[in-house]
Amino acid sequence: MTTRRKLLAATVALMGTTALPVLASADVVKIGVLAPLSGAAAADGQEYVNGVQLAVDELNAQGGVAGYTFEVVVGDVGDASADAVATATRRLLSDRDMGAVMSGYASNSNFEIEMMAEQEMVYLLSANSAQTAGIITEDPDFFRTVWSFSPSYDGYETGVLPVIEQLEEDGSLTLPNRKIAIVSSDNPYSRTIAEGLTASFEAGGWEITQNQLLPFGEINDWRGFLAQVRQDPPALLVNTDYLPGNAATFMSQFMENPTNSLVFIQYAPSVPEFLELTREVSNGVVYNLLGGALTTPANPRAQEVVGKYVEAYGNEPGFYGIALYEQTMLYADALEAVGDPADRLAIGEWIGAADKQTAMGRLHFDQETHLAVQGDDGIPLQFFQIVDGERILFSPDEYATGSFMMPPWME
Numbered sequence: 199m200t201t202r203r204k205l206l207a208a209t210v211a212l213m214g215t216t217a218l219p220v221l222a223s224a225d226v227v228k229i230g231v232l233a234p235l236s237g238a239a240a241a242d243g244q245e246y247v248n249g250v251q252l253a254v255d256e257l258n259a260q261g262g263v264a265g266y267t268f269e270v271v272v273g274d275v276g277d278a279s280a281d282a283v284a285t286a287t288r289r290l291l292s293d294r295d296m297g298a299v300m301s302g303y304a305s306n307s308n309f310e311i312e313m314m315a316e317q318e319m320v321y322l323l324s325a326n327s328a329q330t331a332g333i334i335t336e337d338p339d340f341f342r343t344v345w346s347f348s349p350s351y352d353g354y355e356t357g358v359l360p361v362i363e364q365l366e367e368d369g370s371l372t373l374p375n376r377k378i379a380i381v382s383s384d385n386p387y388s389r390t391i392a393e394g395l396t397a398s399f400e401a402g403g404w405e406i407t408q409n410q411l412l413p414f415g416e417i418n419d420w421r422g423f424l425a426q427v428r429q430d431p432p433a434l435l436v437n438t439d440y441l442p443g444n445a446a447t448f449m450s451q452f453m454e455n456p457t458n459s460l461v462f463i464q465y466a467p468s469v470p471e472f473l474e475l476t477r478e479v480s481n482g483v484v485y486n487l488l489g490g491a492l493t494t495p496a497n498p499r500a501q502e503v504v505g506k507y508v509e510a511y512g513n514e515p516g517f518y519g520i521a522l523y524e525q526t527m528l529y530a531d532a533l534e535a536v537g538d539p540a541d542r543l544a545i546g547e548w549i550g551a552a553d554k555q556t557a558m559g560r561l562h563f564d565q566e567t568h569l570a571v572q573g574d575d576g577i578p579l580q581f582f583q584i585v586d587g588e589r590i591l592f593s594p595d596e597y598a599t600g601s602f603m604m605p606p607w608m609e
Contacts, residue, residue, distance in 0.1 A: 227266045227297035227539045229254060229526060230290035232283070232304040235274040238416050238441050241471040242302060242518050247272055249522030250300050252510050253530070263530045264537050271296070275304050283310055291317050297539040298322065298529045302518045306386050308333060315341045318542045320532075320549070322525040324489065324518065327351045328390055331567035338566055343546030345563055347521050349488050349572030351387075353579040355394020357486065358462065359402050361581050361593050362434065370602045374458050377432035379408035381423050381448075383439040388414075391464055392438045399434075407432050417444045420451050431457035438464040446475035453479050456607035460484060467584060469516040477587070482605025486581045488572060489558040491520045494597045500557040524556045 231250050233243035247270070254268040262268065271293065273286030283305040290299055291313065303325030304310050311333050314321035323330070324347040331350065334341045365371035378399050382392035389411065396409055407430045410423055417439065427435060435457070437448050445466030452461065466472050467485040493500040503523055507515040515523075532548040533539055553562040559577045561570055570577050581593040583602055590600035 225262075225266055226269055226295060227533070228269050228271045228293055228295045229529070230293070230296055230299035231270060231272045231522070232275055232286055232290070232299060232301040232310065233272060234276060234278055234304075235272065237277045238443060239278070239303075241442055241469055242516070243274075245469075245516055245518035246300065246302050246522045248507070248511055249515070249519045249524075250526050252507060252519075253523045253526035255510075256506070257526075257530055263534050264539075266533065266539060268530075269295075278303070278305055280305065280309070284313075287313050291319060297533070297542070298545075300522055300525050300529075301325075302521060303387070311341065311344050315344050318343055318546075320529060320542050320545050321345075322347065322529065322549070324348045324521040324525065326387055327567075327569050329386055331569055334568045335566055338568065341568060342550065343542055344568060345546070345549050346567075346569045347489060347525055347558070347561065349570045349577045350567070351391060351488065352394070353488055353572055354391045354464070354486065356398050357579045358395060358436075359398050359404075361486075362460075363402075364593075365602055371460065371604065372608075373433035373460070374431070375405075375433050376403060377405045377407045377430070378434040378436060379427045379432040379459075380406065380436045380438070381408065381410045381412065381420070382437070383412050383414040383417065383441075383444070385414040385440075388438040388440055388464065392436075395436060395438070404434075412439075414439075416441070418447060420448045424452055424455075427459075428455060428457055432459050434462060435459040436462045436464070437466075440465045442466045442469040442472040443475065446472055446480075449476050449483060450479050453607070458608055460605065460608065462486075465517070467582070468589075470513050473584070473587060480584045481586060482603070482607065483584045484581065484602075485584075486579055487517055488579055489521055489570070489577050490517050490580055490582075491515070491557045492559050492578070492580065492591075492597055494591070494599060496597060497555070497557070497559065499555055503557040520557050524558065524561070528552060528554065528556075528561070 231246050233246040235243045251270050254270050258267045273290045275286045276282040287310045298320035301323045308326050308329040321344045327348045327350050330346045382388045445463050462484045491500040507519050532545045535548050536544045582589045592598050592602045
């Protein structure tokens with residue numbers, strides 16, 4: 199047993215989590231959702247629940263799967279502290295009718311992955327790829343029930359510069375210099391991407407004029423950082439904090455006195471809350487996604503799923519509404535094939551071998567990391583711009599729904 203396995207066994211013992219028995223109910227399978235339903239990430243958490251509930255309602259309306267219907271049970275991870283995540287995870291794991299657990303991100307470190315694997319619980323998630331891969335590559339066979347719909351985040355770190363250069367080459371974007379200012383918040387996701395972007399742009403010959411790391415949490419005042427940015431305006435201004443409320447505040451304060459800089463904000467503009475908070479202020483902002491809905495004629499599945507979500511909830515989904523719907527549907531496919539929800543190892547192995555067209559693109563998994571495969575033969579890295587309140591997919595070209603436009607403050 200590895201040191202990690204020994205530590206996990208001790209942790210599980212302290213938490214009082216014992217090996218799960220077979221499902222107690224004859225015909226109802228519970229699907230757990232680990233979600234931040236309170237705190238700054240609550241908008242994401244509600245999308246988790248919405249996505250799973252949408253899938254469950256659809257499956258139940260069709261009569262269930264393999265003789266089973268489904269019920270959603272939510273574990274609120276609150277502020278994503280270790281105690282809150284452990285408590286919510288323990289509660290879901292102790293439920294004898296639990297067949298699988300879904301999440302986007304529950305903890306910043308993804309430590310709950312090991313708790314799930316120890317109990318042979320099917321656990322599908324969609325975030326923190328570096329942390330997921332770091333845990334699973336030590337012993338992929340131990341994590342046969344754990345799979346991530348998020349590909350490696352390497353594309354977030356290395357994929358921005360080539361797109362900027364391509365926009366310049368085709369005349370869509372005119373930049374005043376080769377300077378970039380970066381701000382991040384101190385959490386593994388945002389910090390890792392900021393570090394990767396720094397390395398990528400430095401290798402490309404760009405000057406890093408600002409590179410600040412702020413405490414993670416609600417940020418109401420970005421003006422100190424922006425004041426320094428305005429002293430030496432960069433061509434590209436990057437914020438990798440993923441909370442939509444923070445990103446909205448950042449954009450509003452930038453527009454108080456905008457510089458001639460393209461604004462790139464990591465992930466947050468994909469959350470519907472961001473547009474609700476910013477409205478016309480966000481016109482021109484650029485962001486990217488690994489795994490967002492690929493709503494193009496080449497992928498009719500995406501428009502189908504988005505349409506169902508809008509009909510059910512009255513607004514378009516962000517990343518997680520789509521991802522959690524597809525996670526639940528893949529679990530249903532696996533249950534249909536295996537037949538017995540108590541045979542979680544077989545269900546996990548079936549999921550790991552799956553190859554399916556989803557709303558995000560072609561989904562199949564790397565067998566060493568258990569991450570979704572990224573690229574032309576997997577989940578593509580999509581670049582969007584907000585134009586007149588709409589999200590325009592402008593890269594890759596083969597999936598584009600529109601063209602990049604110079605932001606109004608740069609014209």
